[in-house]
Amino acid sequence: MNIEQLLKNAIKEAFKTVFQLEISDFTLQSPNKGFEGTHTFLTFPYTKTTAQPPEKVGEMIGEHLKNSPQSIIQQYNVTKGFLNVSLKDSIWIEFLQHASTEDTWHHFAPQNQRIMVEFSSPNTNKPLHLGHLRNIFLGDSLSKILTAVGYEVIKANLVNDRGIHICKSMVAYKNYGKGETPQDASIKGDKWVGSYYVRFEKEFKKGNLPKDKLLSALEKIIEQSPKNDYSLETLQDTLKETLQTHTPLWQEAQEMLQKWEQNDPETVALWKQMNQWVYEGFDKTYQSINIAFDKTYYESNTYLLGKDIVEEGLQKKVFFKKEDGSVWADLTPEKLDQKLVLRKDGTSVYITQDLGTADLKYNDFNIQKSVYVVGDEQEYHFKVLFAILKQLGRPYAEGLHHLSYGMVDLPSGKMKSREGTVVDADDLIEEMIQIAQQRTEESGMAKLNEIDEQELQKIYHQIGVGALKYFLLKVEPRKRMLFNPENSIDFEGDASPFVQYNYARTQAIIRKAKELNINYAEKIEKKQLEKAEQHLIQTIYQYKETLEKAAQQYAPSFIVQYVYDLARAYSRFFTECAIFKANTEEDTKFRITLTEQTGKILKRALQLLGIEAPERM
RNA sequence: GGUCUCGUAGCUCAGCUGGAUAGAGCAACUGCCUUCUAAGCAGUAGGUCUUUGGUUCGAAUCCAAACGGGAUCACCA
Known part of the structure; x- marks a missing residue:
């Protein structure tokens, strides 16, 4: 039962009878405050075809609606080009009667489509904060909405469980943790691991380069500056980064990462242990806000995916190889830039992994649509990702969507973990x-x-x-x-x-x-x-x-x-x-x-x- | 610098597929609990919809420019 459609049909019929006019589809509006009625029909667009002023059109249509034999209109009023009509109470009562006997009145037929909603997707080096909550609630709610309109929804979490960030926590724990466990300290596991991440940052700041090396580092930066951007902020950032890579602690973290990639048993064991602690903590948080996932992906399992897609892309001539051997996608037709998909040494980059993961999701669940709930700082990334998947002719490419959201700010500005202004979930x-x-x-x-x-x-x-x-x-x-x-x-x-x-x-x-x-x-x-x-x-x-x-x-x-x-x-x-x-x-x-x-x-x-x-x- | 995005009441936000007098909540003020839950209801006050131009019968809404916030433009993730 569609009340709007009833009214629309009645209006169309009225135009036919009164003006001998077939009007095309239109939208009804709600009357503004202070105007009587349940629906508003705009007559402005019909002044030419009817050769009548808007008020007149409203009057004539309103009168016809009201007086037609099976009228659904109680009353109407016209001001300027606005025809406000009040539906008969019986229409609403009938609807309520229907709703109270048919509990399914608001149900949707199955879409026979599967859609994946990926959200949360935390790093395992620190606890969840307010920003994550925005992400999680969006993803969870969207999943429920899509389920309600008849999709089969798969809620997915893609956990970033590997990489330099977790190695930092590992190094700090190894050096300062004394083998303690979160149970010993009665601290939630994710908080525990997070504290070692903070510890790492603190310790490594102490180990800056001696001043005589600063100058050469600075020169190097200026040489390498990709955008010729010499603003103080950029220089400071780049300088910090360069200095970081020279501190012993940083190098330790790098070594840790390499060991992990080489499957060094001791490193892997520590990594598993620390992640386990984090997951226990996350689970508590998820439980407290009543969130569950159907599928959890781990980047440690997916980070090597996508290389075969690079190969496929080369064959399909979607990608091309530069002289140095690196592989690129040309997205200039899409008004995007060229994008590296494989380094010259054959190792993959972020987007390579995401290409692979997109296929993985499709193969795992045969999904027609896929939504990524990810912050707006990655908008460009997803534009590029989706464009490439489209060029590759993926069957699911049309159903990809980046649900982008803005950051949650504090009155003082951005939340910054380094400055301890993060609001803990x-x-x-x-x-x-x-x-x-x-x-x-x-x-x-x-x-x-x-x-x-x-x-x-x-x-x-x-x-x-x-x-x-x-x-x-x-x-x-x-x-x-x-x-x-x-x-x-x-x-x-x-x-x-x-x-x-x-x-x-x-x-x-x-x-x-x-x-x-x-x-x-x-x-x-x-x-x-x-x-x-x-x-x-x-x-x-x-x-x-x-x-x-x-x-x-x-x-x-x-x-x-x-x-x-x-x-x-x-x-x-x-x-x-x-x-x-x-x-x-x-x-x-x-x-x-x-x-x-x-x-x-x-x-x-x-x-x-x-x-x-x-x-x- | 290029691209994207946001700018609406003191504050936080709706409205943006063009339509009437631009709406809520918070904060302020005024009424209303012997009657089904007052975490409520009714009301007052509060606005150059950032600015300027354009399109249109009509612009907060569409287009262009300017100003102001933010993001992005990595062989980081």
């Missing part, structure tokens, strides 16, 4: 739960007095984590967003506790209805709707199209906006319309039915965001 989650508890104790304990302690803890957790997820999903992904640790994340207004609160209200009503043995699941006898009722039903109705839009555009933020709208519509209904003390029994039953449906959709929409809905709060 576990700390933040813990803080959110505590605030939830504090809020509950301040305002709502009376409602919760018969609930046991364990259940209470669960509720605090749902509220705290929910508020965090909502906060991070609310903002459009491509925008940078601000987190101010001074003011805690909202628990009021446009925030998840408000939505959860309204869900809890719906459940309180349902409980009471059952207590009073009200049989509300009968045919609805209601004829006329209050404004708040009408608006609430209309908002429920919009769930399906919102979900579809969110899936099409990979945009969980649409669901956030929607769920807030729905909660607000319910809140208004709740205060304006008495349920158990309504004027008639029909009203009571109707309002309970409406409450039940609202509750279902609130819960469902929250679920799409990975947010749980407490039965009471």
Whole structure:
């Protein structure tokens, strides 16, 4: 049942009858605040074809709509080129009746397509922070949205478990760790390993080059500067990098990496041990925010992939070899540059590995689509990656998408691990739960007095984590967003506790209805709707199209906006319309039915965001 | 420097496939709990939609330029 389509058809029919005009498809809008109606039709585009001023067109169409035999229009009004129509209440009541008997009204047919959503993808040298949370919540929510519209979704995590970063932690642990374990120190494994990464950075800073070597290093840098960019910042960065490579500690890390690549048993054992600690820590974090993956890839298994694709690309003449033997992709037709895919010594680069991994994913799961949830600093990389895969004629190439998102900033600017300004994920989650508890104790304990302690803890957790997820999903992904640790994340207004609160209200009503043995699941006898009722039903109705839009555009933020709208519509209904003390029994039953449906959709929409809905709060 | 991206109320954000009087929340102010959950509801106040030009009957929205933030342009990942 598609109400918009009904109205559109009626309008098209009206044009045919009134003006003998076949009009092409158009979109309906919502009336602005202060204008009566449920839908708005714009008549501006038809002034020429009808040879009438916009007002006149509106009047004539409106009049026809209203007076046609099977009219679905209650009333209409015209201002300028805006024809605002109000659908008959019976349309909305019929919809609610349908929704309450057909639980599947918002379901989608299976797409018969598999889609992989890759997200989280942490490095194993430090704990998860606020930025990761934005990534994780986006990926998780998107997975749920895509599942809801009928895709078979595979949630994948590609862990960066190898490379120089983890070797740094290993070196530091070897030198200063004294064989201690995180268990000994009662520290979460990822925090433990992270502390050695920090230790490495600290120690190696002490071992700078003597000053006489600075000058020659500097000259070398200027010679090699690829972009002739002599800004102070660039020089400093490059200088630091050059100096790093001369410190003993750095060289130790390099050796460690080489040993690892040569499969040195002792090194591999240490590497496994440290990663294991990290995974144990990550698992705790994932658990606390209710995140799970269907598949975990490890770069230690994938970093050598892709070389055969380079070979294939050469044969297909997608790639070409330079004189020095390095292999390149020419993406100038795509307005991208040339891109190295294999070094002259035959070793691979980052993108080589990603080419291989793309094939691996396809072969493992036969996916038609693949979404990468990765920060916006890698936009160029993914443009290049996708362009190459397209040139190679991969069957999945059209279904590739980079869900790019901006960084989470602090009032002081960027989060920087070196300066210790990173907001730790576990700390933040813990803080959110505590605030939830504090809020509950301040305002709502009376409602919760018969609930046991364990259940209470669960509720605090749902509220705290929910508020965090909502906060991070609310903002459009491509925008940078601000987190101010001074003011805690909202628990009021446009925030998840408000939505959860309204869900809890719906459940309180349902409980009471059952207590009073009200049989509300009968045919609805209601004829006329209050404004708040009408608006609430209309908002429920919009769930399906919102979900579809969110899936099409990979945009969980649409669901956030929607769920807030729905909660607000319910809140208004709740205060304006008495349920158990309504004027008639029909009203009571109707309002309970409406409450039940609202509750279902609130819960469902929250679920799409990975947010749980407490039965009471 | 080239490319991409963002700039909307004091603050955080919606709105951007062109349409009416640009919306929420927070913060401020005013009402409303003997009545189903006040984490609420109703209201007041708050705006040169960064600027300038263009397209159009009509621009926060599209185009161009400027200014300001950010990213990227590695044989790093």
